[in-house]
Amino acid sequence: MIKKTVKSRSSNVHQQSSSLWSKCKNLQSLKQIHALMIINGFNSNHIALRELIYTSAIAFSASIHYAHKVFAQITQPDLFMWNTMLRGSAQSLRPSLAISLYTQMEKRCIRPDSYTFPFVLKACTKLSWVVSGLVLHGKIVKFGFESNKFARNTLIYFHANVGDIRIAGELFDDSAKRDVVAWSALTAGYARRGKLDVARGIFDDMPAKDLVSWNVMITGYVKQGKMENARELFDVVPKRDVVTWNAMISGYVLCGENDKALKMYEEMRGAGEYPDEVTMLHLLSACTDSAFLDVGEKIHRSIIEMGAGELSVFLGNALVDMYARCGSIRKALEVFQGMREKDVSSWNIIMLGLAFHGHSEECISLFQDMRRMKYIPNEITFVGVLVASSHAGKVDEGRGYFRMMRTEYNIEPNIRHYGCMVDMLARAGLLNEAFEFINAMEIEPNAIIWRTLLGACKVHSNVELGRYANEQLLKLGREDSGDYVLLSNIYASRDEWDGVERVRKLMDDNGVWKEPGCTLVEADDYALRNFCFDSNA
Structure with a gap:
């Protein structure tokens, strides 16, 4: 009797909670x-808790932190x-969360099943963590899951993409060849390694193709910048999903064809496809690169509608960056200020934006707020605060x-x-x-360093240091017309016209021509800004 009552109550709770989840449209x-x-x-009912975890971790990609x-x-x-x-963690923008979570599982002696390892292995693949992936491969064998179709396909995907391609080939046996997922995994691996001809051959040989297969091949072309090939497949794919559209949008952004990326988004909405967080990140990147502030504001409004505020x-970081750079x-x-959750990147982006827009006091004030709130500054943070101090x-x-x-x-x-x-x-x-x-620098000064000094020598009419800075630039093989013009102007400010003539002759001898319409003060500041933002510098 008690069992029956409990069962009935549990069923009633499940029905009520299920009706609630059908109304769940966003994080709010x-x-x-x-x-x-x-x-x-x-909150004490396991069925309701399962639905809560599923919805927060998987249904809404932006809510993974809330799920945790x-x-x-x-x-x-x-x-x-x-x-x-x-x-949910493995497919989020922070797949390392899955690795941390699995570590907790092991510490709490939770026995995994055939689904556990593939999720963690996918995170290792996204992160290119080869050693961790190889350890997981060993655990899959240890627990006897190697013959499991789900585990095997994920192993093929891991080894094909970041592990050992030969092992991927060995796992692709006769039983695997009957599974379209295994074909897609191997195709993705060769595509990621840049072997598009091999990948396309496997794709064409597939006995059957699902949407994942098409997305894999389209993405392979996109990542290699072959947008014509990607578009060719995109136009003939039998069915598209948000991943298909995102692949094309990201491809155009990566190729610098931001107008086409935004046009593709309009096509996407016209086709009735609902964008996700990845879509919006790509679009904001396009707006940032092309300084499309008006379009960025429209994207912002769409994001607010998607997430109900x-x-x-x-x-949030992408929006702050877009507005700052535009x-x-x-x-x-x-x-x-409206972001409920922030990370160090959030602070860095706004501080750099404030610093380069001349709001130095606000930048330095934010740095103090950041430290007071126990955020740990990194090397980028100090670029922002040093630029603010300079300005x-x-x-x-x-x-x-x-x-x-x-x-x-302890930052060098x-x-x-x-x-x-x-x-x-x-x-x-x-x-x-x-x-x-x-x-006294512990590393070799580059052209930006010497050019900065040269520009200051022009402002303060220091011929001797200006000449030395210019000589260092010539030693670096950076024959920029602006450097010669700066040195010439230094001589001119001191009425040393012989020096001006010597610089002009040096320009002629080296075949250097001054570009018309170049404002050197703005160019120097622009160069420094790019230098500070460029991760490859």
């Missing part, structure tokens, strides 16, 4: 439903919940921040930090100190 409504669960006592917060409060999650969290860290620093600050003429504070990097945060200065220090000293007219600073 998800939180509201979770609150109702707590109020009505559903909820999961941490569950005293005894079952294996379904663990696997669901692993799956909620912003993930990734989308010149709308106040809007960037507004988005930043504000706060030389003593800048020196202090440069020391702070090493003494408090890189070429950007040295460049910011030279710029700060040069702007303040401390040319001899800037020169001594360059000579």
Whole structure:
């Protein structure tokens, strides 16, 4: 009798919670439903908790952080919940969460099943963590899951993409050849390695193709910049999903064809396909690169509608970056302040934006807020605060921040930090100190460093240092017409017309021509900005 009553009550709870989930459309409504669960006592019901974890971890890609917060409060999650969290984490923008979660499973002696390892292995593939993937391969064999179709296909995908392609070939046996997923996994591996001809051959030989197969091949062409081939397949694919559209949009962004990316988005909406977080990140990247502020604002409104006002860290950061780089620093600050969750990148983006837009005091104030709120600054953070110190003429504070990097945060200065220090000293007219600073650098100064000093020599009419900086630029093989013009102007400011003639003759002898319409002051500041933002510098 008690059993029957409990069963009936459990069934009633499940029906009520299921009706709630059907109304869940975004993160905000998800939180509201979770609150109702707590109020009505559903929070102790495993069926309701499973649905909560599934919805927060998988149904809404932007809510994975919320899923982890909820999961941490569950005293005894079952294996379904663990696997669901692993799956959602692996397919999120932070797949390392899946690795951390699996480590917790092992510590708590939770026995995995045939679904557990494939989810973690997918995370290793996305992260290109080969050693961790090989360890998981060993565990799959140890637990006897190697013959499991799901585990085998994921192993083929791992080895084909980042592991040993020969092992992938060995796993692709007769039984695997009857499975379209295995074909797609092998195709993806060869495509990722740049062997598109081999990948296309496997794709064409497939006995049957599903949507994943088409997406894999289209993505393979996209990543190699072969957009014509990608478009050719896109036009004939029998059915498309959000992954298909995202692949094409990202491809056009990567190729710098941002107009086509935005046009593809319009086609996507016209076809009735609903965009996801990845779509929006690609579109914001296109707007940022092309300075399409008006389009970026429209994308922002669409994001707000999608999330009912909620912003993930990734989308929030992308929006702040887009507004800052498109010149709308106040809007960037507004988005930043409205973000409920932030990471170090959030602070870095807004600080760099403020610094380069001349809002140095606000940038430095934010740096103090960041430290007070216990965020740990990284090397990019200090680029922002040094640029702000330079633009504000706060030389003593800048020196202090440069020391702070090493003494408090154990960060070794890189070429950007040295460049910011030279710029700060040069702007303040401390040319001899800037020169001594360059000579004392622990790394080889590059062209940006010497060009910064050369520009300051022009402003302060220092012929001797200007000539030396120009000589160093010539030794680096950087024969930029602007460098010659700067040196010529230094001589002219001192009425040393013989020096002007010597520079012009040197330009003629070296075949260097001045480009018309070049404003050197703006060009120098633009070069420094690109230098600080460019991760490859």
